[in-house]
Amino acid sequence: MYSVDHLSRYPFFRDALQNTSPNVMHDVLTGLIARPYILRFIQSLIAEQTPFSLIIVDLDNFKNINDNYGHRTGDAMLGCVAADLARFVGEDGIVGRFGGDEFLIVYFGSTAYDGLHDYLDRLYGEGGVFRKNVLVSGRSIFSTATVGCAAYPRDADSFDGLFALSDKTLYRGKSKGRNCFIIYVPEKHAHLEIPKLAQRSLYDAFAFMAE
Numbered sequence: 001m002y003s004v005d006h007l008s009r010y011p012f013f014r015d016a017l018q019n020t021s022p023n024v025m026h027d028v029l030t031g032l033i034a035r036p037y038i039l040r041f042i043q044s045l046i047a048e049q050t051p052f053s054l055i056i057v058d059l060d061n062f063k064n065i066n067d068n069y070g071h072r073t074g075d076a077m078l079g080c081v082a083a084d085l086a087r088f089v090g091e092d093g094i095v096g097r098f099g100g101d102e103f104l105i106v107y108f109g110s111t112a113y114d115g116l117h118d119y120l121d122r123l124y125g126e127g128g129v130f131r132k133n134v135l136v137s138g139r140s141i142f143s144t145a146t147v148g149c150a151a152y153p154r155d156a157d158s159f160d161g162l163f164a165l166s167d168k169t170l171y172r173g174k175s176k177g178r179n180c181f182i183i184y185v186p187e188k189h190a191h192l193e194i195p196k197l198a199q200r201s202l203y204d205a206f207a208f209m210a211e
Contacts, residue, residue, distance in 0.1 A: 001022070001026050002026070002094070004022055010041065012040065013037075013041065016037070027097040030078055030082035031082060031086075032085075032095050032097045032103065033095065033097070035096065037096070038097075038098070039096075041096075042054065042104075042106060042159060042162075046157075049153070051111050051151070051152060051153060053106075053109075053110065053111050053151045054105075054107075054149065054151070054152065054166045055166070056105075057102065057147050058147070058174075059102075059144075060144040060179055062074065062101035065077055065141060073141075076136040080134050081103075081129070081145075082097065085129060088129050089107065093107040093108050093109070094106045111151035112151075113183055116149055116151070117183060120183070144178065146170060147181035147182070148166045148170025148172070148181075148184075149182070150184040165184045165189070168189060169189060170182070
């Protein structure tokens with residue numbers, strides 16, 4: 001769970017904390033920022049014209065974990081991944097749970113392609129978040145994820161536009177076999193369409209509160 005001091009660095013959370021308990025802002029299962037508040041935080045950054053990168057993380061084949069080992073093990077897996085993501089991001093941003101096995105990283109360290117590539121490469125490598133065995137409920141489960149990323153305002157200047165591009169790159173990663181990250185590059189991805197088999201994008205699939 002993020003401390004009040006950590007959240008108070010950001011105007012959105014500092015204002016929200018005047019009337020809202022920090023417990024309400026956190027997802028009960030993972031301790032990350034809950035979906036309504038991470039989405040409102042993103043909206044506030046765009047309103048303030050604060051540059052950042054939006055990273056969508058989707059755990060690979062998570063349904064198989066629930067089906068094969070039970071939801072208790074699945075919940076434990078989500079908790080382990082959430083803790084690893086929060087540790088990895090550290091002081092460079094905020095991590096929220098988008099829904100199910102999807103997470104959002106708001107990253108302030110870089111909006112440039114090279115900087116993002118190095119950062120995400122560490123996420124899968126020396127950062128120790130993915131492509132490793134995780135011990136949960138007495139079982140060793142290999143953890144991988146697919147990641148899509150786009151930057152504000154470099155790639156999009158609106159909330160909906162930024163999510164659409166991040167979502168598109170995520171599905172591009174899934175189409176390439178998962179267990180990879182894709183950073184939005186207009187020359188490569190501008191004309192791609194989310195496959196028809198994905199009837200709804202992640203952004204459309206989860207209702208959210210916006211004020």
